[in-house]
Amino acid sequence: MAKRYFFVVALAKLTDIGGVTETALKGASVLVLEDELLLRRQVAAALEQHEADVTAVGTVDEARRLIADLPFDFALIDVNLPDGLGTDLLREGLFSPNTAVVVCTAEGGVQGAVEAIHNGAQDYLQKPVDPNVLPMILQRAKASRQTARLAEHERRQPDATGEQIFFGEALSGFRLQLEKIIAADERLGTRLPPVLIEGETGTGKTSIARWLHHNGPRAAGPLVEVNCPALPESLAESELFGHERGAFTDAKTARMGLFEAAKGGTLFLDELASLSLGLQAKVLKAIEDRRIRRLGGNREIEVDVRIIAASNRDLGQAVAADEFRDDLHHRLSLFRLVIPPLRDRG
Template identity: 60%
Template sequence: MADDASFPAGSEILLLEDDLPLRKRLAAHLRLHGAEVTEALRLEEARRLLRDLRFDFAVVDLHLPDGEVLDLLREGAFSENTGVVVMTAFGGVKQAVEAMRLGAGDYLTKPFEPDQLGVAFSRCRWNRRATRRDEHRSAEPGAGAEELFFGQSLAAVRTQLDTIIAAERRLERRLPPVLIEGETGTGKSALARWLHQNGPRADRPFVSVNCAALPDTLAESELFGHERGAFTDAKRARIGLFEAADGGTLFLDEIASLSPGTQAKVLTAIEEGTIRRLGGTREVQVDARVVTASNRPLDDLVAQGSFREDLYHRLNLLRVVLAPLRDRGTDILPLAHHLLARIAARHRLRGLTITRDGEARLLAQTWRGNVRELAHEIERAVIFSPGPELDFATLGGAPIPSAGNWRNPAWRLPESGFSLETAVNEFIADALRETGNNVSAAARRLGVTREFLRYRLSGAKEPSAPPDANHPGG
């Protein structure tokens, strides 16, 4: 269980018990731990209190002089945001189980030590948050884990992430937020999940929400929760996703879609570690590690006045930028093979390969949809290809480039630089392989003399004068 067996500071607790000595003993223990306790000894009194006040927890005896607590549960008298702990005498376990079926979070069998209340409250909190996460997942299917491919082009990003995770392991609590920027389809969601799965909270909840899909009127309720009657349709209370992710990670995708008012509340949640539910009167402590993402640079949005500058500066502490696929150079091919292996396994297919013509076509694309578009194109080929060799003929484009326009227009010089010497050697190796190690034919393809090629192959220094491009090459 993720929560500690403790009493949240300032918790409002209803204590419903007709046994005066037991009630006073439990009340004293709860107050000693900083709880605000309201005592009641009859069912009717509890009904009135539940109608007029809001409680974080309720500790209730099953049997009271004027009725059964099961009646309160059947009536829906307890708010959905109230964790109900039922107390029962030996032999009353069957009724306690019925109480849990009706919405109670836990039960304790008398006699018990007051310290056991902390464990029961912890179970209530955990069950409530787990239920909220299940509701959210059912509304947003397809959010499974993805294996992230870094390659050479994202090596610097991987180093940056390792540094962030090392800092998180030192901090443990109140982790700073992370901002991920990149075009649509570059893998921001996969990166957020990778960061969670490789960090100190890997065994805690990961809650992902697409802010762009939240209507302005519902965004605050989804993120921060609400009490009964907070707005017209709020017939049931519900905790928000910040509370559901408590102890774990909350991923806010496309955070720039949130209204300025909601952005201000997100800032408060990050800086102070507290939220207030809609219709609520008190702050709720939360420790959700926040990861955010945007498909547009947030500093540009700040300049345009559409994103809060104070929130931007808070998020920009740890900023990770994902390059578009068109700028990832030859990493496109190992990425394509990585995606093919994953997609083929999902389709239960073996022996699928990408032909050289297929590789050429993949390299020739601009991939405006980035990694997501590439993955969809590979899956389409897996489904419709008549055999195990994928050539991506539907992408069009000549797989064999012409002599005057042979370089892939999507290729860019890597920012980290590259070895020209190595590149020349690779050109020579490719030419020899494609011509069956025929030196004369390879020289013609490369536009150099046989002598130049032999110098390169022997490891000697090539001639200082440029080769005669018009030499017939034998």
């Protein structure tokens, strides 16, 4: 009987959801588990052409040790190996929840593929697979992980749907400011600067943030809303930036942060001033570098989000009181909106 090949493609690095790019795998760490040397080299070479960082091994034991020590972005795994089944790595739950898995089989082993998906794989394909389509396959699998993380967050958040806003004559000038921001966004394309919305409680800051997202160039991407005062100080960094396995006592698995989950869309940080000054510094670094580092991690991860921040107080006054970082305030203030209080709307 001919040997049946299975590969599992697992990744924890987000790629563009809107379409495959030449850099979809750039910088991603990939584990290749395949006992046939020629095939292992061919797969590794195909991935390295996309600037992936590939580690190739030929036994389940080697792969198990590597997975325990390193947070791989991807893994390609053959099933039938000299020392066991590659799919045991799935069955044992060794992969991070951030790892998306795709199974490939040469002989249409549907039952094995279904079992692999039941154990955490995202998809399966029949071989031979053109190496040139691997970025698209991985991207699709990773998109499903991002969707799952968003769903987890949204279960604990208000509905973030687009909504109609009646501006009226009293807000006609404010409406014009919004339209200018949208026009600037359309000219800028993808790298959009942050927006700061200031206004008293009850003036509609969240509604304005949703309006900006749903009327702007990132409307097709996710809108992730974060109520910053509701984040416990001990968990705020992990929630925003994610964490690796073992980063703290209860971190039994790695977890994607909301900066990653919002990729391609908007991250709305409501009442940003409630975050500690130390965490504000990390938000500033994420905005400026477009990269984050998970808690307990040593690798930077590219993020592609538009930040909208809101505050019910004047952040300039908060800076003067040493309660908000001046550099972050400066970075947020390129597009600054002040919503008129209800009492001034006539």
